[in-house]
Amino acid sequence: MRLRVIDIETSGGQPSEIIEIAAVDVVGCPDEGGWRAEPAVSRLYRPLGEMSVHAMAVHHLTPSALAGCVPCCERELTAFLAALPPADALVAHNAGFERDHIGPHATGGLPWICTLRAARKAWPDAPAYSNQVLRYWRGVALDDPRAMPPHRAAPDAWVTAHLLLDLLAEASIEDLMAWTDAPRTLDRIPFGKHRGTPWAAIPADYLEWLLGRQDLSAEVAEAARKALEARATAAEAAA
Numbered sequence: 536m537r538l539r540v541i542d543i544e545t546s547g548g549q550p551s552e553i554i555e556i557a558a559v560d561v562v563g564c565p566d567e568g569g570w571r572a573e574p575a576v577s578r579l580y581r582p583l584g585e586m587s588v589h590a591m592a593v594h595h596l597t598p599s600a601l602a603g604c605v606p607c608c609e610r611e612l613t614a615f616l617a618a619l620p621p622a623d624a625l626v627a628h629n630a631g632f633e634r635d636h637i638g639p640h641a642t643g644g645l646p647w648i649c650t651l652r653a654a655r656k657a658w659p660d661a662p663a664y665s666n667q668v669l670r671y672w673r674g675v676a677l678d679d680p681r682a683m684p685p686h687r688a689a690p691d692a693w694v695t696a697h698l699l700l701d702l703l704a705e706a707s708i709e710d711l712m713a714w715t716d717a718p719r720t721l722d723r724i725p726f727g728k729h730r731g732t733p734w735a736a737i738p739a740d741y742l743e744w745l746l747g748r749q750d751l752s753a754e755v756a757e758a759a760r761k762a763l764e765a766r767a768t769a770a771e772a773a774a
Contacts, residue, residue, distance in 0.1 A: 536563035536708070538648065539622035540572075540699060541633050542692035546582040547590025553607040553636055554580050554596055557688035558619060559696040561626070561703075570703055572696040575681065575689035578615055580607035594686045612641035624648055624708070628666045628695045630715065648708070649715040650698050656714040657705055659722065663731065666694050673701055721758040734762035 537560055544555040557577035561570050579596070581604040591597055605611060625642055627633040630649035634642075654664055661672055667685055670677065681693045702711060724730060729737050742759045745751060751759075 537561075537620060537622045538624050538626050538699065538708075539616075539619070539645075540626045540692045540696040541637070542627065542688045542695060543633055543636055544594045544596060544686070544688050545590060545636065546584065547587030548582065548585040550584065551636070552580070552582045552584060553612070554582050554586070554601060555594070555688040556580075556607075556612065556615060556637075557692040558616070559689075559692040560620065560622065561696050561699050570700055572693070572700065575692055576619065577689040577692075578611075579604045580611065581605060582607075595684075596687075609638060609641055612637055616641055616643075624712070626650060626695065626699055628691075628698070646712060647715060648699070648711045650695055650702060650711075652717075652719065653702050653706070653711045653714045654698065655719075656717075657702055666691060666698055669698055670694050673698070675701060719754060721754055724758075725755070734758055735765070737762065739763065739766060 540559040540561060542557050543553050546552040546554050555577060557575050559575045560573040562573060563569075564571055579601055581601045582598065583606050586596075586598055622645060624646045625633075626648045627650070629651045630647045634647055650666070651664055654661065654669055658669070658673075661669060663669075669675075670682075675694075675697045677694060677697060682690050684690060685694075706714075721734070723733050724737060729741065734742075742763050745759045746756060746763075
């Protein structure tokens with residue numbers, strides 16, 4: 536079994552272009568009774584459009600540094616992935632981002648595992664769910680150059696691969712795929728001054744304020760609405 540962890544960095548422009556991709560394979564080792572991570576393979580691409588300064592401030596890749604690279608396209612991505620050993624599934628932290636940018640043709644229609652969604656299910660008490668927070672919270676020992684610097688594709692894929700190893704010690708591949716495909720449930724608010732707080736502990740006036748926002752996602756609005764309804768039901772029962 537070969538699980539291919541993918542990470543990309545993008546231009547941050549409109550449209551957003553892939554400027555770096557990396558793959559780290561996590562391979563089952565029946566004789567050794569576990570899994571192992573293979574070294575990362577990566578490639579840089581030159582953006583055809585503008586790169587945002589915000590994106591450059593994150594990954595520190597600049598147009599001048601990428602000037603000698605070929606632009607990213609479906610053919611290039613297909614060739615990059617096809618040059619690697621055949622994989623059984625693809626993995627990413629917040630897999631929807633990588634999946635949407637890479638597209639189904641380049642990946643050959645392989646299923647995806649999202650370590651972000653899996654981590655939320657496996658570790659509901661985590662303080663946050665970025666791969667770097669989980670790395671330190673789970674005590675993943677990565678004192679080597681392959682994990683640095685953060686926000687570059689190869690180091691981030693290396694960190695995610697080791698989070699995947701940690702998840703595989705507690706859950707099956709079938710579990711990880713089921714958690715990836717399951718509708719997301721928000722047990723805690725994912726942003727703002729109450730980030731990470733259970734919905735039941737958030738002040739009612741803040742929930743009402745949230746529901747008045749026009750930019751609220753459907754899943755957050757639903758969670759806030761249910762929290763208010765639960766309080767109303769509890770108040771009626773106590774009356």
